[in-house]
Amino acid sequence: xxxxxxxxxxxxxxxxxxxxxxxxxxxxxxxxxxxxxxxxxxxxxxxxxxxxxxxxxxxxxxxxxxxxxxxxxxxxxxxxxxxxxxxxxxxxxxxxxxxxxxxxxxxxxxxxxxxxxxxxxxxxxxxxxxxxxxxxxxxxxxxxxxxxxxxxxxxxxxxxxxxxxxxxxxxxxxxxxxxxxxxxxxxxxxxxxxxxxxxxxxxxxxxxxxxxxxxxxxxxxxxxxxxxxxxxxxxxxxxxxxxxxxxxxxxxxxxxxxx
Numbered sequence: 001x002x003x004x005x006x007x008x009x010x011x012x013x014x015x016x017x018x019x020x021x022x023x024x025x026x027x028x029x030x031x032x033x034x035x036x037x038x039x040x041x042x043x044x045x046x047x048x049x050x051x052x053x054x055x056x057x058x059x060x061x062x063x064x065x066x067x068x069x070x071x072x073x074x075x076x077x078x079x080x081x082x083x084x085x086x087x088x089x090x091x092x093x094x095x096x097x098x099x100x101x102x103x104x105x106x107x108x109x110x111x112x113x114x115x116x117x118x119x120x121x122x123x124x125x126x127x128x129x130x131x132x133x134x135x136x137x138x139x140x141x142x143x144x145x146x147x148x149x150x151x152x153x154x155x156x157x158x159x160x161x162x163x164x165x166x167x168x169x170x171x172x173x174x175x176x177x178x179x180x181x182x183x184x185x186x187x188x189x190x191x192x193x194x195x196x197x198x199x200x201x202x203x204x205x206x207x208x209x210x211x212x213x214x215x216x217x218x219x220x221x222x223x224x225x226x227x228x229x230x231x232x233x234x235x236x237x238x239x240x241x242x243x244x245x246x247x248x249x250x251x252x253x254x255x256x257x258x259x
Contacts, residue, residue: 009035015032017029017032026041027232032094039064040066066079066082071123073131089141091136093143094148095147098168099120101163104160118170126174129145132145148191149192150168153170154193155252175191192238196212197228202225
């Protein structure tokens with residue numbers, strides 16, 4: 001595809017990105033705006049959301065910050081309404097908000113950590129999907145949703161993180177089920193499952209970026225972390241018309257770590 005065409009895949013469309021104040025969410029929001037989307041970023045803290053908006057606007061894009069907690073149905077419904085009121089539609093949604101908690105064996109996993117993982121990673125994704133689909137199925141052109149799962153879950157396991165693995169495996173399963181439920185509504189739903197990426201979430205306690213780079217030489221067949229922009233590119237593919245026949249997919253982007 002010519003570069004000029006790639007830069008306009010989302011012109012005239014509105015995209016909502018949960019957890020858009022940092023990390024992968026910010027990278028995805030910036031990539032969507034760069035290809036013409038009007039982007040609404042949500043999260044619990046206003047300041048980082050405004051930073052994302054400033055980065056987008058400084059590059060000539062259009063964005064709106066809207067504080068919302070994905071564990072509250074009313075919050076995400078209000079965010080969807082804000083997107084539609086401001087820009088006229090909701091064409092793309094990326095459910096990226098998520099947390100990592102409870103690095104402990106199953107027998108020692110704190111109940112509070114378990115509940116936090118389920119509340120944000122699973123219930124938060126469900127509530128976001130519900131609000132987004134309800135809007136998209138009223139639109140003649142429907143919409144596309146991409147959930148952010150993980151290679152740790154349905155694709156790969158590691159000792160000591162059972163709670164996180166279970167929550168992200170649930171996101172993968174929920175994505176496939178929702179995709180079947182709503183493709184006849186004109187809403188395409190898929191997932192991206194990243195591996196270790198160039199964000200703070202992949203840093204282990206006390207580890208520097210240089211330490212991580214050295215560790216990844218042996219842990220990843222690719223020999224490095226996946227750049228956030230590479231994950232964003234996968235998300236944009238699934239959200240675009242290029243993937244018009246892709247329904248219920250879970251695209252793993254982890255440098256071969258789960259192969």
